[in-house]
Amino acid sequence: MEAFECLLDRRSVRKFREGEIPDETMVEILKAAMYAPSAGNQRPWHFVVIRSRKTLERIMGFHPHAGMLKDACLAIAVVADTNGEKYPGYWVLDCAAATQNLLLAAHASGLGACWLGIYPKEERAKELALLLDLPSGIAPHSLVAVGIPASAVPRPERLEPERIHNERW
Numbered sequence: 001m002e003a004f005e006c007l008l009d010r011r012s013v014r015k016f017r018e019g020e021i022p023d024e025t026m027v028e029i030l031k032a033a034m035y036a037p038s039a040g041n042q043r044p045w046h047f048v049v050i051r052s053r054k055t056l057e058r059i060m061g062f063h064p065h066a067g068m069l070k071d072a073c074l075a076i077a078v079v080a081d082t083n084g085e086k087y088p089g090y091w092v093l094d095c096a097a098a099t100q101n102l103l104l105a106a107h108a109s110g111l112g113a114c115w116l117g118i119y120p121k122e123e124r125a126k127e128l129a130l131l132l133d134l135p136s137g138i139a140p141h142s143l144v145a146v147g148i149p150a151s152a153v154p155r156p157e158r159l160e161p162e163r164i165h166n167e168r169w
């Protein structure tokens with residue numbers, strides 16, 4: 001898929017149909033996430049791949065906007081190892097970049113995906129850390145629901161020329 005087509009046609013997919021995601025595809029998607037830029041090249045990310053229906057249901061129990069997990073094949077929790085970080089606080093930005101790479105790679109692979117916000121909601125982070133047995137210093141950042149898209153979501157028009165400022169505001 002051409003890069004600009006991938007960027008513009010990626011949508012949050014919340015309706016999935018039945019199907020399997022091959023392990024090799026998952027590895028490719030996770031590899032793409034690990035190629036995201038990161039401050040000082042710290043690459044603090046780790047990824048927890050969740051396929052257990054029970055765990056996905058538990059997430060729906062505490063996350064108010066996670067209904068699409070019912071039909072998703074799996075979810076990926078993007079978490080950061082904040083132990084001994086060289087550039088404190090940048091893990092949030094690094095993990096956001098990795099999450100965006102996940103979404104784009106899923107789309108390029110013909111899959112549908114949706115970012116589920118965890119950070120900065122402390123209660124959601126606490127629940128997810130408990131559910132996934134995250135050790136101390138491993139901070140939850142986001143969840144990505146992944147599945148086989150039920151249909152293509154059309155591309156909206158989003159170019160807003162009035163938001164482009166030249167030289168000064």
Ligand SMILES: Cc1cc2nc3c(=O)[nH]c(=O)nc-3n(C[C@H](O)[C@H](O)[C@H](O)COP(=O)(O)O)c2cc1C
Nearest residue numbers: 010011012013014065066068114115116117118153
């Ligand atoms: C930080 C962040 C948190 C989000 N959390 C949720 C969420 O909890 N549930 C959900 O259905 N979508 C969530 N989204 C997806 C947005 O709703 C979506 O990106 C936005 O509506 C634009 O649509 P698009 O992704 O199709 O371009 C989140 C997106 C971001 C960037």
